[in-house]
Amino acid sequence: MEYEIKSLTPDLAEDYFDFFDNRAFSDGSPFYPCYCNAFNLSKERMKKELYQRAEDYGNGLEGWIRALRESAERMVQAGEIKGYLAYDNGIAIGWCNTNDRLSYFRTGEFDLHTLPEDQEYSHSIVPGEVKAIVCFEISPEYRGKGIATQFLHRICDDAKTEGYKYVEAYPVKDGENIEMAFTGPLRLYLKAGFEIIEQSGNTYTMRKKLIL
Template identity: 45%
Template sequence: MEITIKKLTAELSADYFDFFDNRAFTDDSPYRCYCQMYQLSKDQGEKLMEDTRDINPGLLCKNIANQQIETGALCGYLAYVDGISVGWCNANDRASFPSEPYYDVLFYSPIPKREIAVVCFEIVPEYRGKGIATALLNKVICDAKTNKYASVVGFPVKRSERYEWDCTGPIRLYEKAGFHKISEHGETIIMKKELM
């Protein structure tokens, strides 16, 4: 199986939405989204929750993700097999995340061009365990090196057994790629791979 990884651009937004609308959550994942929440500040997230009373929340989330792709706020990589998008990784400069996030993990770090945060993976169910997440993570690392970043940081959740909807990626994924634990935040393990 040949895996192709492409950095998300506005030109690839149709592939992105095709992936999330048609393949990403076909196993009834309880976490359906468009990966837009990580880029929202606490104020933006709270306003979003207020605004969903009268409209379709899924459509609202999709519209927010579309705006984030167009402005470059939502960054990451799509994985393709046979020309079809089968995986996604949300990865961005840590300085690009909100300093007061809506989400409960602080991905933000104030120094731009220093660290890339890997915050989410979503893999089509039938492609899980086939190296898609590894290929995505390796591409993040490769591009971070090329762009002179000092490190890549991941945020896996501590689990006692395999969890099918492990959107942060399992600890062993990061360990295989050379990451080491630097701290804990509740159940989240902060892992880092130094590049310099």
């Protein structure tokens, strides 16, 4: 089945937050709460926008959710968070976070229970050269229906049109459980023609060349 896929824009913010608030983690996922904004936040910005604001709101789960959501609301409106939403009958049921690689301060898995460090990217690139994919989140009842594959095809097609040379992804070596591998499973990328270019710990960096 083909699902409707739309590029996230500020006017789709309501759909974005409806997905994260009501469907993304309805199976009790350990990634709850999340609004997929930590990838684009520097350590210093995370400290101010997330940890300090959560403390201002009294900490606890509710304080953390409020700080995360308010930060994400600003970022979506500013166009800092980019990606695609998948829809079934007008309801957002999937999300993929993808953006220029240089817009990210971290990729792969990290733990928000402690303030994560900014990661150093080991490759010399310029803006517009590498499009990165950092997260997939699919509503539990829609997993295994090929939505991640549809996202991947759309991302590669659009990235090529936009002039990118590569699409890059960061699956974990042991992340074959698609329900838990928010970076996308290794097999997804291998099937789509991605190649492993390096490994750091348990995380692969994979690339697909778009422009020959």
